[in-house]
Amino acid sequence: MxxxxxxxxxxxxxxxxxxxxxxxxxxxxxxxxxxxxxxxxxxxxxxxxxxxxxxxxxxxxxxxxxxxxxxxxxxxxxxxxxxxxxxxxxxxxxxxxxxxxxxxxxxxxxxxxxxxxGEEMWAIAMTEPGAGSDLAGMRTTARKDGDEYVLNGAKTFITGGVQADRVIVCARTSPPREDDRRFGISLLAVDTSLPGYEVGRKLDKIGLRTSDTAELSFTDVRVPAHDLLGEEDRGFSYLGHNLAKERLGIAYGAYAQAAAAVRFTQAYVTDRTVFGTSVASFQNTKFELAACQAEVDAAQAVADRALEALDAGHLTPADAASAKLFCTEVASRVIDRCLQLHGGYGYMNEYPIARLYADNRVNRIYGGTSEVMKVIIAKSMGL
Missing domain, CATH: 1.10.540.10 (Acyl-CoA dehydrogenase/oxidase, N-terminal domain)
Incomplete structure (x- = not known):
């Protein structure tokens, strides 16, 4: 088509x-x-x-x-x-x-x-060791002191955190209200060269190896008040505005990984010879790749439709959740089947299918887990 x-x-x-x-x-x-x-x-x-x-x-x-x-x-x-x-x-x-x-x-x-x-690279720090999806439970604080905020706390799983020059840090600037746990969080654009700002471990991930991920700590980091993003205490409301776009990005990346897996695998089975004939000539290989291609075609259609909706300003949170859930699940199935067609070589990092297999796994976790996506979709259905 x-x-x-x-x-x-x-x-x-x-x-x-x-x-x-x-x-x-x-x-x-x-x-x-x-x-x-x-x-x-x-x-x-x-x-x-x-x-x-x-x-x-x-x-x-x-x-x-x-x-x-x-x-x-x-x-x-x-x-x-x-x-x-x-x-x-x-x-x-x-x-x-x-x-x-x-x-x-x-x-x-x-x-x-x-x-x-590209001279000043940015990252964003939301997740804490004790607060993952529950961002309202974050413990990092930013106390106002004159024309500065004094930042204390820690963050983890920060993509790009090792090399970032400035990080958007989510921190609590006021206590939560009894009727609103989300109140009191602010966003600060923190210069990583400030005293008290430290990059801890570069985390050792199973995938996305070239995308550095870090632990960060803040000890009395004095952040100029003019580096506050948006209004004080309203940061949590801002965090939800970009979620649909973020989830579409993950969905699109997952679909693209699945498409690449089929491409890599078709090339591999065409060149690979077993029992005197190419692996591509076996009926099982043809059927497996045909099934994978059909799933990729469906994921591409979902991803493209969501992309058009985003550009038109019509992509809803439920639409984005549905696209992310579908495309990431498709990618998981397709890449697994494609790795199987590589045999033992598919388990070797020198082959791109092995890297895709490891990289793909986090798609069903970050940006909201698959389980969270199902909750969002169910709510949109009135369930």
């Missing part, structure tokens, strides 16, 4: 990005994989390519394109090549929406040049 979600401009961007990946990323990716993070120079190159400024208004050095479709193409192309851009996804998909919706003109003037150029 003809795909209509992308225009000629999108496809021109795809060609540019694909050439960049082949020239600047693929030759070095094994080294980055073993190191557990990408070099800072990659972010500057992505900035030069214009990747970080697509959705940034022109007055702040960006292209001013209010569309998620260019990000969708990045999901497809990185999955197609079996690589990742480290913390770049968090920088744009998670942090930028908060900056554009909450940042003052003065803040954007200070932050956007470095953001767009």
């Amino acid at each position: 003809r795909r209509t979600v992308f225009t000629e401009d999108h496809e021109a961007f795809r060609s540019t990005l694909r050439a960049f990946i082949e020239a600047e990323v693929v030759p070095h990716y094994q080294e980055w994989f073993e190191a557990g993070l990408v070099p800072r120079d990659l972010y500057r190159k992505l900035g030069e390519l214009g990747v970080f400024g697509i959705e940034v208004p022109e007055e702040h050095g960006g292209a001013g394109i209010d569309s998620f479709k260019y990000s969708a193409i990045q999901y497809e192309e990185t999955a197609r090549a079996g690589i990742g851009f480290g913390g770049a996804g968090t920088h744009v998909a998670l942090c930028l929406p908060y900056l554009l919706s909450l940042g003052t003109p003065e803040q954007l003037e200070r932050w956007m040049p470095g953001f767009v150029a």
Whole structure:
């Protein structure tokens, strides 16, 4: 079926990005994989390519394109090549929406040049060791002291946290109300070079190896009050505004991983010979790949429909939850079946299917677990 979600401009961007990946990323990716993070120079190159400024208004050095479709193409192309851009996804998909919706003109003037150029990388710190999905239970505090906030606490599972130059930290600035546990949380754009700010362990994950994930701690970090994002004590309400977009991004990434898995596997079974004949010639192989392709086609349709709804401003939380649930479950099944067709080689990290298998698993956890997605969908059904 003809795909209509992308225009000629999108496809021109795809060609540019694909050439960049082949020239600047693929030759070095094994080294980055073993190191557990990408070099800072990659972010500057992505900035030069214009990747970080697509959705940034022109007055702040960006292209001013209010569309998620260019990000969708990045999901497809990185999955197609079996690589990742480290913390770049968090920088744009998670942090930028908060900056554009909450940042003052003065803040954007200070932050956007470095953001767009990849010179100042951003991350966001919500999760704490004792507060995962229950963000209202966070214990990190930011006490107002004159024209500063004194930040104390700890965060964990912070994507891009090792290399981040500035982190949007969620902290409690006031006690919760009896009738509203969510009241009293604020967002602070914290400069990571401030005294008392420390990066703890770089966490050892089973997947997403080049996307550094860190533990952070704050000991009397004095954050200038002019780095408060939005209004004080209203931070929790802001956190929900970007969830639909975040979940669509995960859904799109999962679909792209599944599509890449089929592509890698078809190439492998065509070249692999067993008992004097190619693995691709066996009926089981044909049937398995055909079934996987059918699932990928369905996931692509769901992801594309949700993408169009997001750009049109119609993507509801339930729509995003449904897309995330479906696409991540499809990817899980497809990648598992594709790894099986690789046999023992599928378990080796030198093969992209093995990395996809490990990378894919977190899709059903972060951005809201599959169980949370089911709750959201059920509520939308009146259940």
